[in-house]
Amino acid sequence: MSPAQPEALAQAAPSRAARGSIHVAGVAKAYGATTVLSGLDLAVEAGTFVTLLGPSGCGKTTLLRLIAGFIQPTAGRIAIDGRDMAGLPPQRRPIGMVFQNLALFPHFSVEENVAYGLRLRNVPEKELRRKVGTFLDLVGLGHLGSRRISQLSGGQKQRVALARSLVLEPSILLLDEPLSALDLQLRKQLQVALKEIQRELGTTFVFVTHDQEEATLMSDRIVVMSAGLIQQYDTPPAIYSQPANLFVAKFVGELNEVPGRIAGVTGNTIEIDGPDGRHALPASGLRGFSPVPAAPCVIGLRPERITILPPDADASGRITLPGTVIERIALGPVLRFILRCGEQRLVAVRLASDGAALPEAGAACRIAFDPADAQIFEPLAAPAAASFGEKP
Amino acid sequence: MTANPKLSTWAGILLLISLPAPILIIIGASFSDTSYIQFPPEGLSLRWYRDALFDPRWPRAFAISVGIAAVTAVIVTIVNFMAAYYTQRHAPKLATWLELAIFSPLFFPHAAMGVAMVALVAQFGLIGTAPGIVLAHLIVTLPFSYRPIHIALRSLDPDLVRAANVMGASEWRALKDIVIPMCRSGILTSLLFAGIISFDEVTVTMFLIGPNISTLPVQIFSFVQDSATPVLAAISTISVLITFLAVIILDRVAGLTFFVRHDGA
Amino acid sequence: MTETQPASPAKALLLLPVLVLLGLFFASVFQLFSNGFADADGWSLRYFRQILNRSDYQVIFARTILSSLTVALLSVALSYPIALLLWRLERWRNTLLIVVLVPWLVSLVVRTYGWLVLLGPKGVINGMLAWTGIIEQPLALMFNDLGIIIGLTHVLIPFAVISILSSLLAIESNLEEASGVLGASRFQTFRRIVLPLSLPGAFTALIVIFLASIGAIVTPIVLGGMSHQFVGSQIYQEVMYTFNLNKAAAWSICLLAISFLSLLLLKAIERRLIGTLE
Secondary structure, eight states: OOSOOHHHHHHHSOOOOSOOOEEEEEEEEEETTEEEEEEEEEEEOTTOEEEEEOOTTSSHHHHHHHHHTSSOOSEEEEEETTEEOTTOOGGGSSEEEEBTTBOOOTTSBHHHHHHHHHHHTTOOHHHHHHHHHHHHHHTTOGGGTTOBGGGSOHHHHHHHHHHHHHTTOOSEEEEESTTTTSOHHHHHHHHHHHHHHHHHHOOEEEEEESOHHHHHHHOSEEEEEETTEEEEEEOHHHHHHSOSSHHHHHHSSOOEEEEEEEEEEETTEEEEEETTEEEEEEGGGBOSOOOOTTOEEEEEEOGGGOEEEOTTOOOTTSEEEEEEEEEEEEETTEEEEEEEETTEEEEEEEEGGGGGGSOOTTOEEEEEEOGGGOEEEOOOOHHHHHTTTOOO | OOSSHHHHHHHHHHHHHHTTHHHHHHHHHHTBSSSSOOSSOSSBOOHHHHHHHHSTHHHHHHHHHHHHHHHHHHHHHHHHHHHHHHHHHHOHHHHHHHHHHHHGGGGSOHHHHHHHHHHHHHHTTOTTSHHHHHHHHHHHHHHHHHHHHHHHHHTSOHHHHHHHHHTTOOHHHHIIIIIHHHTHHHHHHHHHHHHHHHHHOOTTGGGTOBTTBOOHHHHHHHHHHHOOOHHHHHHHHHHHHHHHHHHHHHHHHHOGGGGGOOOOO | OOSOOOOOGGGGGGGHHHHHHHHHHHHHHHHHHHHHTEETTEEOOHHHHHHHHOHHHHHHHHHHHHHHHHHHHHHHHHHHHHHHHHHHOGGGHHHHHHHHHHHHHSOHHHHHHHHHHHHSTTSHHHHHHHHTTSOSSOOOOSSSHHHHHHHHHHHHHHHHHHHHHHHHHHSOTHHHHHHHHTTOOHHHHIIIIIHHHHHHHHHHHHHHHHHHHHTOOHHIIIIITTTSOOHHHHHHHHHHTSOOHHHHHHHHHHHHHHHHHHHHHHHHHHHHHHHHHO
16 A cells, blocks of 8 residues: 555645654653663754664653653653643643554544544534645545444554544654554554655654564664663664664674683774784774773674685785684575674674675684774673673 | 262252342233232233222332433433542552442442441431432442443553654543443443443442332332232332333343453453 | 543543442441431440340351351352362353343342342242151241241352353363363362362352352341341341331441451452462
C-alpha cells in the first residue's frame, strides 16, 4: 500500500511557521528516592524526526511522558515552540501522541476516532468531515472510515492512531514504541510510511524505541539514553562513526572490544598495551576519554573495519595480528567472519562479492586494521555493562 | 465423596437440580385449581393470578418494590462510581481504607443490620416511609454495587484517558466520552445487581415498613405467617420471574462468570 | 489508572456521598450499641444479664449457634460437588451458573415459602410419601430444628458454590490435568491440588454462611415456628411486637460478638489448616 497519497499530503500540510521546537533544560524526574532522569538538556529543532533510543529502563519513556505532560518534572523546564510547559496538562499542550498499545477508542468507529479531537475543538461539521477524509486518505484508510476498530488489522489500527493525532496538526507528535507489536514485514512498511509522512508534513516527531536499526532508519537525529542520562545526541551516521562513549558504540551497531591499558601519551599518539603487545594509535580515536597512563581502556573496532588477509600478506601502514577463521557465514550481501586472535574473539564483516579472495573456516589468516579506525573508550561502569547482560 | 468421579458428578448434578426445586414447586402450585396448595396441582387455572391482580395490596406492594429497587440501584451506582473513580484516579492510597469501610456491612449478621437500620431510620423519623427504606437499602447494597464498578474502572486502559487528554479532552470530558461509556457493562451490572438485592430484600426491610408502605417480599412474609394461600404462589412466581429476567440481562450485559471471577475486591 | 493526577480539592467532593452513607452506617452501629447498653431509664446492662441468665434464652443461643454451624458445614460440603461440576464443564458453565444464581438472587422469603410447601404436614413430601404408602402419619419435617437447617442450607448453598468456584477458577485449569498426567489418581489430585487450592473459597463460604445463618430471621420463623426460635426470631419479636429496641439491640450486640469471635476463630483455623496441607 502506498503510504502517502501526494494530493492528500498537499492538503494535509498546514501552512506552517516554525512550529515544533522542543527545549529541555535541566529536567530531572525522581520517584521518592529513585532517580529516573537526572538533569537532561536537549534542544530539538522544528521539523526534526528525533528518536529517543535506549534499553528499557533508560528513561526514554519517562522523558516522552514529561514532554506530553502526563507527569511533571522534579526539576528543570520543558518548552515547546518557545513556550514554557510547566504546569500545563496534556490537553493544553500543542502535542499529539501515538501510544504503544495505540489506545484507539473501541466504542467509536474509525471516523469517530479521527474526528474526536476536532469535535473537542468545535470544528464546524463540514470542515471536520473534510479534514477527517483528508487525513484518512493520507494514511491510506479513506475507504474504511465507517469500520469499527475491532474490524481492523494491526497495521490499519496503527494508521488510524496516526491519523487521529495528525488531524489536529500538533507542533509535535510523540510516538511511544508504536510499532513494537507488529511483525517484521509490516513494521518495515510502516517505518517507511511514517518517515515519509513526517517529511511531507514537517511535523516534529519524537519517536521512542529500543531498536537501534529502526532508529537509524527513520531518524534525522537520535538521542541515545542510558541510566537516566543522555549519552549522545546526533545524526545517525555521526552516532555510528563517532560514538560518544563505549555504551553508545555498543548500543548502536556491532563492536569488537579489545581490553587494554594506557601505556603512554606522546603528542598525537596513544600507546596502548593490548593482549598481544603494545600498539600506537592516533589520538583522534579517543572517544570522550582523556587517557592517563596505567588507566584501563577498551579498543573498539567496527566489524567492517577489519580486513582479513592471507597469513603471509604485506600490510604496511596497518596493524596486523595473526589469527584463525573459526566460522565463515554467508548473510546475503555480506560475509560474516568469526575470528580468533590469541584469547580474543573478533567479528569481521566483508562484502560477499570479495568472497573468493577470503579464507575459509579453519584457515590461518592475518587480521589487519587501520590504526585510524580504532576507537579508544573508557570501560563501562557496572550499571551500563549490566544493560548488555555483562558482568563488569 | 470425590473418590469416585462418577459419584461426585452425579452428586453434583442432583444437588444442582435441587437448588431451583422449591422455586419450581411454587411456580407449579401457582397454576393450581385448588384452594390449598398441593403438588402436583389438580387442574390448571390462573385464578390465583387474577386474585392477586384484583387485591389492590399486591399491585401496590409490587410497584413500591420496583420503585425502591430502581431508586436504590441508581443512587448506589452513582455514589460508588464517584467514589471508585476518585480513589483510583486521584487517591489510590485511600482505596484500601475505603474498600474496608464499604465491605464492612457484609460482616454484619442480617438481624443485627436490621436493628441498626431501625435505629438509624427512626432517628430521622423515616420509619414507614419510602425514603427510610431506600436509605437502608443503599447501605445494604453498597458493597455489592461497588465491586463491578471497581473492576470496570480498574480494567480500563489508562492510555485511553491519556489519549483523550492529549487530543484536548478535559478530565470531565474524558470521563463523559471515554470512561463512562467504556465502563458501561460494569455500571449496568451494578444497577442490576443492586436492583435485584433491593427488590428481594426482606430481613432489614420488614422492620422499616409502615401501615402505608410495604414491599413485595415483606408482604409475602406477613402472609406466609398467616395463611398459605396459593395467591402467594402466584405472587412469588411473578417475583421469581423478575429476578430471572434480571439475571438473564446480567448474563447478556456482563456474563455470569462475573460472579465467580477471582480478582481482589 | 496508575498515574494519579494532582487532584483539585473540588474533586474530593466525589467522595462525599459515599462518606455520608458510610457515616450513616457507622452512626447506626453506634446507635445500636448505645441502645443495647441501656433500658427505658438510661444506661443499663439489664438486657445482657437477662439474655445470659435466662435458661430459655440460653437454649435459643445454643440452637442458633449449633444449627448455624451445621448449616455452614453442610452447605460447604454439599456445594463442593456442584462447584467441581461447574469447574470441569467449562462449556456449560454459564448456563449452569443460571441454575445457581437465580435461586441465590430470588427473595429468600420465596425460597423459604417453597420449603414450607414442600415440608409442611400436608406438604409435597409428606403427600408423596403418604400417596406411595411409605408412611401413614405425616413426618414432622418442619417446626423443628430439621426444618430450619434444611431451609437455611438450601438458601445459603448457592453462595458456597459461587465462593468455592471462584477459588477453583483461580487455579490454572490445566493444573489438575498435569497432576493426572503425572500419575496421581483422581482422589490424590483432589486431595493434593483441588482441595488445598479451593480452601480459601471454602473458608470464605463457611464464615459468610455462618454469619448469614446466625443473623437469619425469616427462615427460622417460617420453618421453625415460635417453638423453635433463633436469636433472629427473638429480635423480630422484640422489634415488631414488644417494641423493645433496647433489648433487640442487646440481642444484636450478642450476635455481633459471636460473629466477631467466630471470624477470628475460623481465620485461625484456616491459617493452621492451609499450613498443614502445604
